[in-house]
Amino acid sequence: MRYKTIADQIISDIEQGTRVAGTRMPPLRALTKLYGVSMTTAINSYRLLEELGWIVAKPQSGFYVTQPLAEQKTPTPPSFQSRMTDPIQGHSKPFIAPSVINPGPGPLGISQMCPSLMPTDALQRSLKRGIQRLGRRLHDYPDRQGEKTLRHALERHFLAYGFPFSADELVITNGCMDAVRVALEATTRRGDAVAISSPCFSGLLELLAGLSRKVVEIPYTEEGIDLIQLEQHLKNGTVKAGLFSTSHMNPQGTSLSLAQKQALAALASQYKTPIIEDDVYMELGYEKVTPLPAKHWDSDGYILWCGSVSKTLTAGYRVGWCLPGRYLPDVVRRNEFSHFGVNSPIQMGLADFIATGQYHSHLQKTRLRLANQMRQYRNALVGLLPADAALSNPTGGMVLWVQVPGLNTTELIKAAQQKGISLRIGSQFTSLPLYHDCFRINAGWPLEEDTDESRLASRHLHALAEWVARNREE
Numbered sequence: 001m002r003y004k005t006i007a008d009q010i011i012s013d014i015e016q017g018t019r020v021a022g023t024r025m026p027p028l029r030a031l032t033k034l035y036g037v038s039m040t041t042a043i044n045s046y047r048l049l050e051e052l053g054w055i056v057a058k059p060q061s062g063f064y065v066t067q068p069l070a071e072q073k074t075p076t077p078p079s080f081q082s083r084m085t086d087p088i089q090g091h092s093k094p095f096i097a098p099s100v101i102n103p104g105p106g107p108l109g110i111s112q113m114c115p116s117l118m119p120t121d122a123l124q125r126s127l128k129r130g131i132q133r134l135g136r137r138l139h140d141y142p143d144r145q146g147e148k149t150l151r152h153a154l155e156r157h158f159l160a161y162g163f164p165f166s167a168d169e170l171v172i173t174n175g176c177m178d179a180v181r182v183a184l185e186a187t188t189r190r191g192d193a194v195a196i197s198s199p200c201f202s203g204l205l206e207l208l209a210g211l212s213r214k215v216v217e218i219p220y221t222e223e224g225i226d227l228i229q230l231e232q233h234l235k236n237g238t239v240k241a242g243l244f245s246t247s248h249m250n251p252q253g254t255s256l257s258l259a260q261k262q263a264l265a266a267l268a269s270q271y272k273t274p275i276i277e278d279d280v281y282m283e284l285g286y287e288k289v290t291p292l293p294a295k296h297w298d299s300d301g302y303i304l305w306c307g308s309v310s311k312t313l314t315a316g317y318r319v320g321w322c323l324p325g326r327y328l329p330d331v332v333r334r335n336e337f338s339h340f341g342v343n344s345p346i347q348m349g350l351a352d353f354i355a356t357g358q359y360h361s362h363l364q365k366t367r368l369r370l371a372n373q374m375r376q377y378r379n380a381l382v383g384l385l386p387a388d389a390a391l392s393n394p395t396g397g398m399v400l401w402v403q404v405p406g407l408n409t410t411e412l413i414k415a416a417q418q419k420g421i422s423l424r425i426g427s428q429f430t431s432l433p434l435y436h437d438c439f440r441i442n443a444g445w446p447l448e449e450d451t452d453e454s455r456l457a458s459r460h461l462h463a464l465a466e467w468v469a470r471n472r473e474e
Contacts, residue, residue: 003044006035011054014065025055025063056372066375073390075403077220078434082229084193084216084238085431087209107445107457108464109422111250111311111399114445114453117369118314119362123353130348142341145332146172150351154321157354161290171322171331172342176280176308177203179322183304184211186330187274192240195233197225199429201250204243215431224260234271241274247291248281251429251440252401253394261294268302274327277305283312283363285396286371301325309350312363317346370398377443384465386472398444406472407437415467421460
């Protein structure tokens with residue numbers, strides 16, 4: 001087809017150096033004249049090049065030459081027999097919270113997009129309109145389940161992905177972690193064991209420790225999570241619940257397959273065991289089709305689906321949600337007693353931002369930007385780290401998991417502290433003696449732009465990689 005022929009020619013130009021990475025591609029109208037084709041053909045050519053990773057769209061600027069993600073070895077997941085552990089004590093030493101060993105916020109540490117990339121002015125306008133719509137209700141206590149306006153806005157928003165649910169089934173919370181906390185309290189008790197993936201987001205381990213829950217780490221495999229081991233624990237009654245991210249999970253950035261998500265929902269139903277799905281990165285995928293959560297295949301209400309706008313839009317709003325299925329009454333009750341509702345003006349402002357289409361538009365731009373930034377980080381690390389380093393290949397989100405054989409991350413984190421670099425090391429993502437040669441970095445800050453934020457991210461990344469290259473054990 002004509003559009004593929006044009007795309008192949010452009011790829012050839014890039015490979016031969018005729019078109020250099022970072023240079024601007026011809027506008028679509030100029031492309032139609034250059035090749036004598038229709039606008040539809042030109043658009044399809046650029047779409048194909050985007051999907052293949054040869055060009056990237058920059059909002060209000062045009063298309064630019066880039067390169068596909070570098071071919072690179074991926075981290076080797078360890079094989080082990082899952083067992084019950086304590087997230088407080090870990091395997092041999094007290095559990096250390098990330099906030100204790102990290103010097104504070106920075107471009108590589110916290111999983112977050114650079115604030116300058118967020119639609120701050122538009123959010124402020126939506127917040128103002130939301131407060132106006134509240135009127136005298138501004139002085140009322142918030143609805144214990146969440147503002148109906150926001151719940152209906154979210155219902156319509158996710159319906160566009162092919163994920164239908166009723167606004168009456170949704171509970172608004174103070175962020176995703178709060179949603180997970182309420183879900184855990186509704187489904188488990190002190191001393192209960194919860195199945196988690198390994199590695200697991202350090203914040204979830206901290207939460208489980210704070211709630212006095214035990215954990216059973218389920219090995220991560222090339223296909224997703226080890227469902228055979230998970231089912232054995234469900235069958236034996238070892239675990240009272242599961243807690244899993246399924247799309248663009250933290251820290252690897254990878255996703256469970258469609259078959260794995262369906263199987264996870266089937267296991268929850270078969271063993272009548274609640275599965276809490278932390279899906280905060282769902283809408284940040286690099287592909288054009290947004291992945292459905294495991295909750296989509298939940299026929300009996302055993303999956304409690306949790307999300308928020310903390311990663312997609314703004315962490316400061318502290319607005320999240322839980323779709324708790326059969327556990328709705330208990331989740332609503334616990335949500336009400338723990339904090340008497342969620343800030344009504346913030347809820348109304350977010351509802352306005354979603355209903356006016358600004359959220360959808362923001363997500364489209366953000367996905368493209370994140371895909372491009374992740375490509376830049378991976379390619380930069382390939383050139384900076386030792387040849388045997390392994391990098392995860394994220395399907396979305398903004399976190400990258402790095403494994404360097406012989407690396408001593410205990411010394412790495414000390415060096416990072418001295419240099420003022422925020423970082424997460426592998427041992428923070430487990431309660432087992434694993435991942436001592438791994439670390440996680442955030443790719444949410446631009447790396448190749450003429451801004452102070454970009455220069456800071458680049459400086460920290462190069463300093464980190466240079467230390468690793470010089471100090472790992474051979």
